[in-house]
Amino acid sequence: MPVNNRILVVEDDITLNQQVCALLSNKGYQVDCIHDGEQGLSQALAIEYDLIILDIRLPTMEGYEILAQLRKVKHTPVLILSACGAEQERIKGLSLGADDYLSKPFNLDELVLRIEAILRRVHALHSQAKTPFNITLVDLHLDRQQQQAYFKSEPVDITAIQFKLLWQLAQNHNETLSKAFLYQSVLERQFSRYDRSLDMHLSRLRKKLVAVGLSAESISTVHGKGYKLHVAL
Numbered sequence: 001m002p003v004n005n006r007i008l009v010v011e012d013d014i015t016l017n018q019q020v021c022a023l024l025s026n027k028g029y030q031v032d033c034i035h036d037g038e039q040g041l042s043q044a045l046a047i048e049y050d051l052i053i054l055d056i057r058l059p060t061m062e063g064y065e066i067l068a069q070l071r072k073v074k075h076t077p078v079l080i081l082s083a084c085g086a087e088q089e090r091i092k093g094l095s096l097g098a099d100d101y102l103s104k105p106f107n108l109d110e111l112v113l114r115i116e117a118i119l120r121r122v123h124a125l126h127s128q129a130k131t132p133f134n135i136t137l138v139d140l141h142l143d144r145q146q147q148q149a150y151f152k153s154e155p156v157d158i159t160a161i162q163f164k165l166l167w168q169l170a171q172n173h174n175e176t177l178s179k180a181f182l183y184q185s186v187l188e189r190q191f192s193r194y195d196r197s198l199d200m201h202l203s204r205l206r207k208k209l210v211a212v213g214l215s216a217e218s219i220s221t222v223h224g225k226g227y228k229l230h231v232a233l
Contacts (some may be wrong), residue, residue, distance in 0.1 A: 006048075007029050007052070009053045010034045011081065017035060020033075020053065037060045037066055040061070041061060044074070051077045051119060052070075054067065054080050056080060067093065067098060079118060080093040081102055081103075081104060091193055099181060099184075102114060120175075137229075139213075139214075140170070140231055147160055149163060151213060154212060156208055158205060159201075168186055181226070182198055183195075205219070206218075214231075
């Protein structure tokens with residue numbers, strides 16, 4: 001995963017910044033470390049990064065402003081770092097287009113896992129043109145070209161949005177996908193905690209799959225994290 005992946009760390013806590021940068025360098029990533037908000041934005045705009053780790057509370061320019069400015073011109077994945085228990089920080093960050101968040105203090109191993117998960121999803125999206133037009137998980141078959149799902153060779157009556165949602169879940173089989181990621185990749189808009197449309201689409205998709213014989217547990221809600229598709233192989 002680390003091959004040629006370049007990460008920008010914007011964090012004003014010098015000790016934490018050094019710890020994160022040293023860890024990622026040891027993992028094989030190319031890492032640039034910034035302690036200042038304005039410099040962080042300048043660096044993020046000037047260089048093509050695979051991921052940006054962005055603290056919210058920064059000198060000269062807060063993380064929200066950096067994220068808002070960045071999203072006007074780039075879709076670089078962003079993992080925000082928020083203060084422990086600062087729910088509003090996380091919600092605001094996600095609504096501005098962040099891909100994921102981590103609350104301080106955090107486990108460095110969890111940080112690495114979240115980075116790897118984000119990069120896997122992004123690489124999957126970038127390689128969609130090379131992706132086979134079909135996914136088969138036991139009796140569930142998806143035909144991307146026809147936008148059609150089949151269960152035990154019988155067509156499943158789902159909408160285009162529901163197919164797109166199912167395709168993302170199937171492409172990342174047995175992996176939890178965050179609501180923020182699904183809002184951007186399926187609904188093509190930013191996540192909002194007041195917007196229940198993703199939940200509605202997923203609920204209807206689940207009912208249709210159950211109606212044709214798929215287990216109700218195949219699409220599961222992972223509390224506080226997102227959704228996951230698991231078809232026993």
